[in-house]
Amino acid sequence: MKEHSKVDIELVERIRQGDSDAWQSLIDRYEGRLLAYTDSRIRNRATSEDIVQEAFVGFLISLPNYDGSRPLESYLFSICAYKLTDHLRREGRRPSVQMHHRSSDGGGGMLEPVGVDRVASSIARSVxxxxxxxxxxxxxxxxxxxxxxxxxxxxxxxxxxxxxxxxxxxxxxxxxxxxxxxxxxxxxxxxxxxxxxxxxxxxxxxxxxxxxxxx
The missing domain is CATH 1.10.10 (Arc Repressor Mutant, subunit A)
Known part of the structure; x- marks a missing residue:
């Protein structure tokens, strides 16, 4: 297993446990690459930063469904690409994103809070x-x-x-x-x-x- 994969796996596990320091480490690790990717396509720094932030939030929301079989970097870039495409289609309209995930008990698709309150708090502090x-x-x-x-x-x-x-x-x-x-x-x-x-x-x-x- 590659060393970077080990680091990613450890980061994801710590984030699942609500470790806000791990969340910040993940941002520090991938934010620059994601910004370079979005900047190269829209050349608007402020909008790129918004899209990357939405991508990180999207990753947090999808975390319960991330099983680690796909490299973390590839997974983050796929989310970012989706957010970028969504932005280009909507011409600036920003749908609200809630910090929730679908219940695993099959209860009619109801939403329940993700158990990473400290991570969500970390995002708020970053904003x-x-x-x-x-x-x-x-x-x-x-x-x-x-x-x-x-x-x-x-x-x-x-x-x-x-x-x-x-x-x-x-x-x-x-x-x-x-x-x-x-x-x-x-x-x-x-x-x-x-x-x-x-x-x-x-x-x-x-x-x-x-x-x-x-x-």
Whole structure:
């Protein structure tokens, strides 16, 4: 048996037992791959994140029916592909998803709660953390933009807009702005450093932007 399969089996078993740390480990393990998959097809990061989140929730709902005979990665990608197709067909309509599964006692298809309340709670915390992070980033970007506007640093503003809003690469931005690639790289680095400094000043809980902790 491959080592990654052993890890997946252990993760699934811990998730069945309601281990929220295992759920987070599964997200950390597969979120990047699923996002790359959806991004390559719709090229809209926010929508991709929503679809991937729905895929994880879909996996949680289907967990009672997952017997491990199919590789976990393949199973997750099949759910994500379904969510992506559903999104494209519905043009943004999002059906509500309940954290339940069908009763195994054959009682008329009634739904009963999945016994992973702590995992569901973990999802809720992740959503709330995302909202806090989005709010903090919005505030930080607004503050930095106002600083550059007040100092007439419009070349920086144009470069940053092309980089982060239009999603262009350094070389393409340099060509459009008549800056050197090194200047564009410097502006990008400066912007990221300033955003981090502003966010650090907000003194948010350590659970928000964990990647900034202990650095």
């Amino acid at each position: 709330e953390r995302k909202r806090i992070e989005e709010s903090a980033i919005t505030e930080a970007i607004s503050e930095q933009i106002e600083r550059w506007k007040s100092s007439n640093a419009f070349a920086k503003l144009k470069a940053i807009e092309l980089l982060f809003v239009r999603g262009m690469g350094n070389k393409e931005v340099a060509e459009k702005t008549q800056l050197s690639e090194q200047q564009v790289a410097n502006y990008k680095s400066d912007f990221q450093i300033r955003l981090r400094s502003i966010i650090d000043r907000m003194e948010l809980d350590e659970g928000v932007f964990p990647e900034l902790a202990n650095n």
